[in-house]
Amino acid sequence: MDNIKSNFKVLFYTLFLSFVISPAYADESPPNIVLILSDDHAWYDYGFMGHPVVKTPTLDKLARDGLTFKAGYVPTALCRPSLATIATGYYASTIGITGNTPAFDVYGKKGSAEHNTQREKLISKIDNVDTLPQLLKPKGYVSFQSGKWWEGSYKRGGFDEGMTRGFPKKGGRHGDDGLKIGREGMEPVTSFIDRAVKDKKPFLVWYAPYMPHSPHNPVDRIYKKYKSLDLPESVKKYYAMIEWFDETNATLLNHLEEKGVKNNTIIVYVSDNGWISNPDRLNSFLPRSKQSPSEAGVRTPIIFSWPDKLKPQLRYDLISSIDIVPTLLGAVGVPIPKDMPGLNLMDNMLSETPIDREAIFGEGFAHDIADLDDPEGSLMYRWVIDGDWKLILSYDGKTDKYRKRHTTLTSPQLFHLATDEHEQHNLITQYPEVAAKLAKKIEQWYPLKKRKVIQ
Structure with missing residues (x-):
C-alpha cells in the first residue's frame, strides 16, 4: 500500500499544497469535523426516510438543513470492517480488516495465547495505513474517539484523546469503556469540544455510540412511547433505542451551537450497517440485514452538514462511505492519497452538480x-x-x-x-x-x- 505511515511526508505535502491547490473553501480557518456513526440501524428507520413510527427529530433536522444522500452505502455490512473503511478511506480487503475476530476453529480457543497473538496481528493492520486523525494532524487538528473502536486503544488509531483502552488491556474489545458514550451521557465528548474551542484548535470527534445496537434496553421514558403499539417486543425496543440514540445527537449538536462552532463544523452522519429485528427474539436480527449485501445490510442515508458552506439538498446520487475520508480531506485542504479509491465529493456538493460515477x-x-x-x-x-x-x-x-x-x-x-x-x-x-x-x-x-x- 502506497500510504504507509510517513508523518514527515504528509506534513511536507500539506504545507506545499496548501499554497498551490487548496480549494477556496479551505482558505479560511479549518472547519471542525464531527462523525456521527450509528450502529446496526436500517436505512429506512428514520423520520426523514419516511418511517411511520420511529421518531428521529434531531437527525430529521440535520437531514433537512444539510446535504442528504438517500442512496448512500457502506461497502461491508459488518461493524469492524465498516468502521475501518470509515476511519481510513480504504476497502476492508485492502487493509485486511475483513471480520470481527480471527476464527476460533483456526486460530485457537477464545482467550488462548494463540488466539490473542492473532488478535494482535489483526489489530496491527491499522498500523499500515494513515487514519483520518493522523492525516488531519499536520493541519493542526486535535481528535477524540468515543464509542465503537476495534483497533486497539484510541492512541493506536491516531486519536489524541479517547475512551477506548483496547486489546491487550483487560476487557479491551470493540470499544470497551468507549461504549458508555451516549448510553451514560455525553460529557467526555462535550468536555473535549470545550478544551479544543478554548485552545482555538480545529477538532475531529469520532462519535460511534453502541446505539441502537443490542442490548436493546432503552430508558423507560422513551420505551413508554412505543410500549402500547401492536408490534413485537423486540421491534418496539429497537425503535425506542433509535429514538434514544437520536436524543444523544441533540445533546452533541446543541453543544456545538452553544460553543458557537456549529456553522464551521462539518457533521457527517452514516450507519455502519443495517438491521432488521427478529420479531420472535429480542436482540436478534433477520437474514438480509446485518452481515448481508442486501439493501437492509449495506444501504444507509449519508448526511453532510456544513452550515457555512453547504446548501440544504436532498439527493439520490450513488455514494459510499468509502468517499467520506477523501471528501473531508478535500474540504480542509489536505492532500488525498493517490491510491485512495473513494471520491472527493465536496466540489460537487458545493456546486450542486451531479457526481460523475x-x-x-x-x-x-x-x-x-x-x-x-x-x-x-x-x-x-x-x-x-x-x-x-x-x-x-x-x-x-x-x-x-x-x-x-x-x-x-x-x-x-x-x-x-x-x-x-x-x-x-x-x-x-x-x-x-x-x-x-x-x-x-x-x-x-x-x-x-x-x-x-x-x-
Whole structure:
C-alpha cells in the first residue's frame, strides 16, 4: 500500500499544497469535523426516510438543513470492517480488516495465547495505513474517539484523546469503556469540544455510540412511547433505542451551537450497517440485514452538514462511505492519497452538480476471519450497483454460522432497485446479459485469485 505511515511526508505535502491547490473553501480557518456513526440501524428507520413510527427529530433536522444522500452505502455490512473503511478511506480487503475476530476453529480457543497473538496481528493492520486523525494532524487538528473502536486503544488509531483502552488491556474489545458514550451521557465528548474551542484548535470527534445496537434496553421514558403499539417486543425496543440514540445527537449538536462552532463544523452522519429485528427474539436480527449485501445490510442515508458552506439538498446520487475520508480531506485542504479509491465529493456538493460515477462496489466476509493473510479465505460476497441494477455474487470462502443459517443468500442475485428497492424479485434468469456485464465490472474492480462463484 502506497500510504504507509510517513508523518514527515504528509506534513511536507500539506504545507506545499496548501499554497498551490487548496480549494477556496479551505482558505479560511479549518472547519471542525464531527462523525456521527450509528450502529446496526436500517436505512429506512428514520423520520426523514419516511418511517411511520420511529421518531428521529434531531437527525430529521440535520437531514433537512444539510446535504442528504438517500442512496448512500457502506461497502461491508459488518461493524469492524465498516468502521475501518470509515476511519481510513480504504476497502476492508485492502487493509485486511475483513471480520470481527480471527476464527476460533483456526486460530485457537477464545482467550488462548494463540488466539490473542492473532488478535494482535489483526489489530496491527491499522498500523499500515494513515487514519483520518493522523492525516488531519499536520493541519493542526486535535481528535477524540468515543464509542465503537476495534483497533486497539484510541492512541493506536491516531486519536489524541479517547475512551477506548483496547486489546491487550483487560476487557479491551470493540470499544470497551468507549461504549458508555451516549448510553451514560455525553460529557467526555462535550468536555473535549470545550478544551479544543478554548485552545482555538480545529477538532475531529469520532462519535460511534453502541446505539441502537443490542442490548436493546432503552430508558423507560422513551420505551413508554412505543410500549402500547401492536408490534413485537423486540421491534418496539429497537425503535425506542433509535429514538434514544437520536436524543444523544441533540445533546452533541446543541453543544456545538452553544460553543458557537456549529456553522464551521462539518457533521457527517452514516450507519455502519443495517438491521432488521427478529420479531420472535429480542436482540436478534433477520437474514438480509446485518452481515448481508442486501439493501437492509449495506444501504444507509449519508448526511453532510456544513452550515457555512453547504446548501440544504436532498439527493439520490450513488455514494459510499468509502468517499467520506477523501471528501473531508478535500474540504480542509489536505492532500488525498493517490491510491485512495473513494471520491472527493465536496466540489460537487458545493456546486450542486451531479457526481460523475458509474457504479459503486462492496464486499462481504465472514464474521470470523479464516485467514488473516488472505481476505479471500472468508469471502462471502461481492456486489455492484450500476444505475438501477444491483448484482450480488456469492463465493465459496470459509464462512461462519451466518450463511449456514441463511442459505437464501448463496445464489447469484440481480435486482432492479428503481422498481424493487426491498429486493423481492431476483431477475438473474430474466436478464443474464445484464448480470454478465455487471459481473465483469466486479472482476475489474476486485480481481480474485482463486475463489469460485456459487452457482
